[in-house]
Amino acid sequence: MIQATFETDWDYWNSLHADAPRYQAEKERVAAEVLARLEAHYPGLAAQVEVTDVVTPYTTWRYTLNRRGAYEGWLPTPEVITTTIPRTLPGLADFYMAGQWVIPGGGVPTCLNSGRDVVRILCRRDGRPFVTSRPR
Ligand SMILES: Cc1cc2nc3c(=O)[nH]c(=O)nc-3n(C[C@H](O)[C@H](O)[C@H](O)COP(=O)(O)OP(=O)(O)OC[C@H]3O[C@@H](n4cnc5c(N)ncnc54)[C@H](O)[C@@H]3O)c2cc1C
Known part of the structure; x- marks a missing residue:
């Protein structure tokens, strides 16, 4: 191919x-x-x-x-790469964003990481430890 x-x-x-x-x-x-x-x-x-x-x-x-x-998210310019994009929206409770528009550059690995970030945010909100395990 x-x-x-x-x-x-x-x-x-x-x-x-x-x-x-x-x-x-x-x-x-x-x-x-x-x-x-x-x-x-x-x-x-x-x-x-x-x-x-x-x-x-x-x-x-x-x-x-x-x-x-667009085939990926924000163009990773020096300015954008150092910007943290919020994962929530004001006035919208229990709504969390993951994906290429909340991580400069996008791409599959960074999108997966942003999903992990949301789980961390939820754990912190609920007072639970964030733990991971390896798939068997
Ligand atoms: C041709 C091409 C090649 C690529 N190659 C690579 C590569 O080799 N490596 C790499 O890391 N990345 C690559 N990418 C980029 C990567 O695919 C994206 O960054 C990644 O898939 C974005 O994931 P996401 O979950 O944010 O969005 P998406 O994967 O775009 O998922 C968004 C989903 O939401 C749905 N949706 C949108 N609006 C609505 C709505 N209003 N209601 C309901 N559903 C809606 C869409 O249908 C879609 O299924 C490529 C992209 C393209 C287009």
């Missing part, structure tokens, strides 16, 4: 999506161009392709509802 990832623009794909045939044609054009460029490095590759799947920011939005099709 080969995965090719590129920076691209939400507004472009989001508005293009309104025109289904053009959206589809553009995805096919991008796939063909990527394959042509890879072919230069791996001669014969194009003849071996069985399946191609093109994902746009619109696709990510459709599956996750992430703002503007």
Whole structure:
């Protein structure tokens, strides 16, 4: 399997999506161009392709509802990386947040850690020790 990832623009794909045939044609054009460029490095590759799947920011939005099709949370700039994002919302009792929007950068490992953080917060709230055990 080969995965090719590129920076691209939400507004472009989001508005293009309104025109289904053009959206589809553009995805096919991008796939063909990527394959042509890879072919230069791996001669014969194009003849071996069985399946191609093109994902746009619109696709990510459709599956996750992430703002503007973001594939991770906040961009980890020096300013953001040192910021602690609250896990609760004022006026909303018993509500705790976990996931890529409460940890700069996001990604699966940090999201898992943010779930652990919420358990720690709950333990502290309930006066219980936070303990972990290894799965057997
Ligand atoms: C193409 C791609 C490749 C990636 N590769 C990697 C990688 O290699 N390594 C890595 O660590 N991370 C990777 N990531 C990032 C990682 O997938 C995310 O950071 C992580 O999944 C975010 O977890 P989350 O629980 O915060 O949100 P999500 O996994 O987005 O879960 C949010 C869930 O909430 C649901 N939802 C949204 N709004 C509502 C609503 N109003 N009502 C009900 N449900 C709702 C969504 O449908 C979704 O199921 C990748 C992401 C993408 C898109």
